[in-house]
Amino acid sequence: MKQIQWFPGHMFKSLREMKEKLKLMDIVFILLDARIPYSSMNPNVLEIVGMKPTLILFNKTDLADPNKNKAWIKYYQEQGFYTLDIDAQSGKNVNKIYDKASEILKEKIEREEKRGLKRRPIRAMIIGIPNVGKSTLINQMTKSKATKTGNTPGVTKAQQWIKVNEQFELLDTPGVLWPKFDSLDVGFALAITGAIKDKILPTDDIVKYAIDYLKKYYPNRLKERYGIDALNLDYVEMLDQIGIKRGAILKANEIDYDRVYTLILTDIRSKNLGGITFDTYNKLISL
Numbered sequence: 001m002k003q004i005q006w007f008p009g010h011m012f013k014s015l016r017e018m019k020e021k022l023k024l025m026d027i028v029f030i031l032l033d034a035r036i037p038y039s040s041m042n043p044n045v046l047e048i049v050g051m052k053p054t055l056i057l058f059n060k061t062d063l064a065d066p067n068k069n070k071a072w073i074k075y076y077q078e079q080g081f082y083t084l085d086i087d088a089q090s091g092k093n094v095n096k097i098y099d100k101a102s103e104i105l106k107e108k109i110e111r112e113e114k115r116g117l118k119r120r121p122i123r124a125m126i127i128g129i130p131n132v133g134k135s136t137l138i139n140q141m142t143k144s145k146a147t148k149t150g151n152t153p154g155v156t157k158a159q160q161w162i163k164v165n166e167q168f169e170l171l172d173t174p175g176v177l178w179p180k181f182d183s184l185d186v187g188f189a190l191a192i193t194g195a196i197k198d199k200i201l202p203t204d205d206i207v208k209y210a211i212d213y214l215k216k217y218y219p220n221r222l223k224e225r226y227g228i229d230a231l232n233l234d235y236v237e238m239l240d241q242i243g244i245k246r247g248a249i250l251k252a253n254e255i256d257y258d259r260v261y262t263l264i265l266t267d268i269r270s271k272n273l274g275g276i277t278f279d280t281y282n283k284l285i286s287l
């Protein structure tokens with residue numbers, strides 16, 4: 001497939017800025033969408049992070065498939081990463097981030113204590129693709145007694161640090177990465193979960209991909225939600241049945257396909273079809 005050049009030029013600037021900011025950090029948190037743990041990992045991120053201690057946070061685990069989630073966590077751990085699964089919206093496991101970060105930074109902390117330095121907050125940066133939950137996580141971490149520390153000496157004037165209790169100092173603007181895709185599978189996974197705007201890929205193609213995926217990996221969910229026997233129907237027949245069942249009908253008794261598309265995507269994104277993970281290991285193999 002031809003490389004889709006759609007990300008804006010200013011992303012290169014923000015990439016440079018992110019690299020600069022990372023110099024000030026003790027640790028970086030890469031936020032992934034647990035529904036798409038492969039597609040939400042920008043392949044350039046490791047180049048940005050370099051040798052900086054890194055913790056991968058699997059966010060939105062409430063929307064993902066728990067079994068596939070375990071497999072992906074194992075995959076990243078085997079690549080040598082520290083991982084933690086969280087749900088930034090409800091706050092699940094957010095309070096474990098500090099312990100995990102302290103464990104990763106144990107030697108550095110001990111070194112500083114030996115030098116007689118007072119224990120200080122851990123400086124961290126959260127990076128991830130749009131919509132992955134960066135702001136939600138920052139809000140969740142700062143919920144209790146968030147105080148902006150203002151400009152810290154030695155740091156660029158405009159930079160605002162957020163002090164999270166005595167534990168963390170975060171930058172108030174997280175690092176936004178552009179999602180990257182050179183395979184259509186990854187593009188569709190990003191589109192289905194809302195990481196890229198629907199208009200980048202045609203909606204009917206996105207829905208077709210989603211339905212084919214559900215038919216292959218989660219046929220029972222289609223049956224439970226829409227009462228359709230996915231294995232015996234082709235794509236258009238499925239759309240028709242969903243349209244009829246959900247009353248997405250135009251005046252002339254025709255199916256309102258646009259509404260059917262919206263219904264399906266909304267159902268997927270709001271967990272009405274249960275927790276689903278849209279990345280499979282096949283994507284790794286096809287690289």
Ligand code: GDP
Nearest residue numbers: 059060061087088089130131132133134135136
């Ligand atoms: P950002 O662009 O990375 O800053 O993403 P936001 O923090 O704005 O989150 C994007 C959307 O995802 C919002 O609608 C959030 O409410 C939602 N969201 C964030 N974290 C979670 C999560 O753990 N679970 C669920 N279900 N939704 C989440």
